[in-house]
Amino acid sequence: MSQARGVPPLSDRTVWRVGLNTVALVSLVLLVRAAWQVITWILVALFLALALEPLVSWLQRRGLRRGLAVLTVCLSFVALLVVLLRSVVPLCLHQLRLLLEEAPLLFGKLRRTGAFAWLDSHLELGALIHERLRQGGSGSLHSMVELARRVFIGVGAAIAVSFLSLFMLLFGRDVVDSLLGWFEPDKRERLLGLAQRMSHRVGGYVGGALLLAAMEGTVVGIVLLSVGVPYFLPLALLVALLAIVPLMGSALSAVLLGVTTLASTGMHAALVVLGVYLAYAQLDAHVLRPLVQRHTIQMNPLLITVVVLLGAGIAGLLGTLLALPVAAAVQVLLQDVRARREALRRSSA
Numbered sequence: 001m002s003q004a005r006g007v008p009p010l011s012d013r014t015v016w017r018v019g020l021n022t023v024a025l026v027s028l029v030l031l032v033r034a035a036w037q038v039i040t041w042i043l044v045a046l047f048l049a050l051a052l053e054p055l056v057s058w059l060q061r062r063g064l065r066r067g068l069a070v071l072t073v074c075l076s077f078v079a080l081l082v083v084l085l086r087s088v089v090p091l092c093l094h095q096l097r098l099l100l101e102e103a104p105l106l107f108g109k110l111r112r113t114g115a116f117a118w119l120d121s122h123l124e125l126g127a128l129i130h131e132r133l134r135q136g137g138s139g140s141l142h143s144m145v146e147l148a149r150r151v152f153i154g155v156g157a158a159i160a161v162s163f164l165s166l167f168m169l170l171f172g173r174d175v176v177d178s179l180l181g182w183f184e185p186d187k188r189e190r191l192l193g194l195a196q197r198m199s200h201r202v203g204g205y206v207g208g209a210l211l212l213a214a215m216e217g218t219v220v221g222i223v224l225l226s227v228g229v230p231y232f233l234p235l236a237l238l239v240a241l242l243a244i245v246p247l248m249g250s251a252l253s254a255v256l257l258g259v260t261t262l263a264s265t266g267m268h269a270a271l272v273v274l275g276v277y278l279a280y281a282q283l284d285a286h287v288l289r290p291l292v293q294r295h296t297i298q299m300n301p302l303l304i305t306v307v308v309l310l311g312a313g314i315a316g317l318l319g320t321l322l323a324l325p326v327a328a329a330v331q332v333l334l335q336d337v338r339a340r341r342e343a344l345r346r347s348s349a
Contacts, residue, residue: 040315040318040322041157041160041161041164042164043322043326044161044322045160045161045162045164045165045168046164046165046168047202047203047206047322047325048161048165048206049164049165049168049169049172050199050202050203050206051203051206051207051210052073052165052169052203052207053169053199053203054203054204054207055073056069056070056073056169057069059072059073066170066173067170070166070169070170073169074166074169088233091233092233092234092237095230095231095232095233095234096231096233096234098230098231099230099231099234099260102264106260106263106264176192176195180192190336194332194333194336197332197336198328198329198332198333201296201297201298201328201329201331201332202296202325202328202329204292204295204296205292205293205296205297205324205325205328206325208292208295208296209244209292210244212243212284212288212289212292213240213241213243213244214240215288216239216240216243216280216284217236217237217239217240217241217243218236218240219276219277219280220235220236220239220240220253220257220273220277220280221233221235221236223272223273223276223277224236224257224261224273227261227265227269227272227273228265228269229260229261229264229265229269229273230264231260231264235256235257235260238253238256239253239256239257242256243284244321245317245320245321246304246308246320246323246324247305247308247309247320248320250281250284250285253277253281254274254277254278254281257270257273257274257277258270258273258274261273261274296328297324297327297328297331298331299324299327299328299331303327304324304327307323307324307327308320308323308324310323311323311324311326
């Protein structure tokens with residue numbers, strides 16, 4: 001077949017370059033896949049460090065050196081953790097153990113309700129739960145080994161993330177300065193400003209999300225305690241954790257609170273808890289959370305939904321948690337690129 005007119009032949013150098021670039025890209029994808037767990041730890045540590053950065057900066061503005069400011073913030077959180085471990089955690093574990101021991105009794109009470117009877121008749125919910133419990137009960141030794149393995153991994157991840165966050169607060173600016181040294185002097189100021197805007201938005205969003213989660217868990221705990229639910233601490237903690245999950249967290253919390261309160265305390269208490277929680281969820285969704293997002297990520301609600309769904313599809317629950325902070329950083333980068341293009345267009349006009 002004759003060569004097309006006007007199309008130059010591919011040189012050996014071009015073929016080798018394309019082949020090497022392809023091999024490098026595939027190798028990078030495989031490397032990221034193999035080290036994905038460690039990468040997730042680094043991302044979580046980065047977002048925690050960005051959330052603590054405003055406190056460190058506030059202490060620095062009060063005259064403390066950065067190292068002493070970081071030490072003060074970390075020791076404060078360690079002291080808070082010790083207080084929780086000595087006071088709240090034992091009671092929470094006691095209530096959790098009580099909840100697990102009374103789970104069969106609560107399930108029996110739940111089966112006698114009209115709502116469960118309707119679900120059981122249409123979805124065979126009782127058979128599904130019994131089958132799930134039977135599968136969970138079989139192979140108890142394997143389940144205990146798997147549980148011990150997950151606890152070991154979780155403790156190791158918590159230690160690694162804690163130290164990574166500490167080192168990022170202490171030495172993160174030195175790393176940024178070293179990376180900026182690879183660029184031309186006229187570009188360093190723009191890149192530094194870009195990094196600072198990313199840090200401000202991501203840190204503000206993460207800190208605001210953690211604060212809203214703590215507020216929601218506190219409100220739920222007070223309401224559960226007031227209506228006499230004996231497991232108010234573990235339920236409030238679980239609701240606070242679910243509050244960090246965008247979109248799906250509120251729905252899961254409502255189901256959890258309604259079912260548990262109905263089975264343990266009765267229909268009247270369940271209606272009160274659900275009513276208060278749904279009212280607070282509306283306040284959170286339409287006032288508190290938009291207030292945080294407007295001052296941090298500044299993203300359209302439709303785009304937020306798409307980003308969260310993409311994160312969930314790519315990396316599950318972790319992707320759901322990390323989707324918005326990553327999108328906030330990418331948004332800052334895209335806004336900078338657009339501003340530079342508009343400035344070049346105006347200068348050339």
